[in-house]
Amino acid sequence: RMLVSLCSRYGDCNENSSSHQFHLPQNFQRYPQLMYHLRRSQVLQVFNNSPDETVFFRLALKKESTRNSLLILQxxxxxxxxxxxxxxxxxxxxxxxxxxxxxxxLDTFFCILV
Incomplete structure (x- = not known):
């Protein structure tokens, strides 16, 4: 609900054209994608992880730089x-x-898959 309200507040919908188009400002374009991956990441999902693994992923996210934190999430x-x-x-x-x-x-910060 918060994502929809944020997009409706800051987004621009062009209903006059034949194809309805929705645009977010430049600084919000990656926000929905990041929220999608954050909600499904091992940082928030505790199902199928031990408490130790959950703490490990959360500490890694807190200690890493912004670039590495984004790589952990997405x-x-x-x-x-x-x-x-x-x-x-x-x-x-x-x-x-x-x-x-x-x-x-695929680079997930914790492992690399080819």
Missing amino acids: PRLLSYSFDSEGRPLPVPLDATSVLPDRILL
Whole structure:
């Protein structure tokens, strides 16, 4: 409810056009995505974690820098291909990122998956 009220307060809805469009200001564009991942992260979800693991994840979030804390909350998925000259491209955490000519690397701060 708070996310909807925040978006309705600061968002801009264009109802006059044929396709209804909703825009958030530049500084709020990643907020819904971060809230989604925060609510599902191991920092807040205690189900299937021991109390020690819960404390570990919460302390790690508190002690790390802002960049690392964002990585803990929302993992980063990088795509490597032979066409991009070895430079990784960030891709969304979605099934559409899986392509046959790409190598995906998931960085969750605590582990890296290839």
